[in-house]
Amino acid sequence: MAKKKAAPAKPALLAVRGITRSFGDRTILDGVDLDVRAGEAVGVVGPNGSGKSTLLRCIVGADEADAGESTLAGTVLDERRPEIRADLAIVMDDIDFFPDLSVVEHLDLVARAHSTPDAEEVVNAVLDEVGLMEVSGQLPSTLSSGQRRRLALASAFVRPRRLLVLDEPEARLDVDGVAWLGDRLVAEKRAGRGVLLVSHDADLVTRVCDRVVRLGTAAGTPDDH
Ligand SMILES: Nc1ncnc2c1ncn2[C@@H]1O[C@H](COP(=O)(O)OP(=O)(O)OP(=O)(O)O)[C@@H](O)[C@H]1O
Ligand SMILES: [Mg+2]
Known part of the structure; x- marks a missing residue:
């Protein structure tokens, strides 16, 4: 009997490939890849200093990666480009x-x-x-x-917006505010938008995110002199 063909995977709304960023001789990000599809939320977690905000800044073009590239619906992502700004809502800290x-x-x-x-x-x-x-x-x-x-x-x-990029959006919100944020981000996914969420709130990440990217331990800590 002929097997049913699997549905082709949806192309990524956001495709991040090989993002690498060093400050001086410290490599903070080393070839980070991730995809966010429409209707999907991806979490980025890791300790303080592990490079989460740096990754988001490199993805949206607010910081220049040493290597790698991000595309939004196939267009190289640079927040200065009008066609990108139309699709991309960013909440940084x-x-x-x-x-x-x-x-x-x-x-x-x-x-x-x-x-x-x-x-x-x-x-x-x-x-x-x-x-x-x-x-x-x-x-x-x-x-x-x-x-x-x-x-x-x-x-x-x-x-x-087609994609939301959020760096610790739960910071400073009260309990009801975090609950509202969780509902809102789930609604964003249902509306077919992509969400890339950096957060230290494990419950929020579990509630909202379909997948999680974990960045390594903070480089250079503890200080060794
Ligand atoms: N412009 C810069 N110059 C030098 N070092 C930097 C710069 N920006 C970030 N760093 C360093 O890169 C590392 C990662 O910083 P980043 O802000 O990305 O961490 P984070 O994972 O977002 O941490 P947090 O959870 O505290 O927000 C830190 O060690 C930080 O000091
Ligand atoms: Mg940060």
């Missing part, structure tokens, strides 16, 4: 805000800059979802650290 734009003005700006359809409705829905409605008129400097984190996350959710 070093988000800056304009000091004189309120919460709602930030989200409006991001939504309109990325031509989000029905920007006003989307911004209101996301403000409500992340619990920032009450502080929507406040300036970033007057927000609590968790509220600033929620604003950074909200900025990713008011714009079109």
Whole structure:
């Protein structure tokens, strides 16, 4: 009897090949490969200093790898390219805000800059979802650290995206906030988006991620002199 042919594997939305990065004589990343398919979440875990943030920065083109390449839907990934910026929502840990734009003005700006359809409705829905409605008129400097984190996350959710790249998005969130984030990232996958998640929260990684890439022990620790 003829065997059923297996369905062909979906091509990767994000394909990372051979990313290598050294600082001085310390090699932090040595030929890292990973794929994220549409509708899939991949976790990146490892101790402090193991290179997780460096890997994300090299992937999105915010840092230049010594070797290797990342492609998003077949196009070399560089966050300065408009066609890449349209598809890629990034939440890193070093988000800056304009000091004189309120919460709602930030989200409006991001939504309109990325031509989000029905920007006003989307911004209101996301403000409500992340619990920032009450502080929507406040300036970033007057927000609590968790509220600033929620604003950074909200900025990713008011714009079109095919891939989310998140560096410790759970940092500073309260228990309900982390639970919401887990639900939201699962919903992102269901909507066919890819998620690349660096996190120290094992429960969040288990809940959201289909696969996990583990980076090695922190290079150079403990200090040996
Ligand atoms: N621009 C730089 N110059 C020199 N060393 C750097 C630079 N950026 C990162 N490093 C080093 O590379 C290593 C990896 O840093 P990275 O921030 O990627 O770690 P991480 O896995 O994200 O850690 P954490 O869990 O603390 O966020 C660290 O030892 C760090 O000091
Ligand atoms: Mg980091």
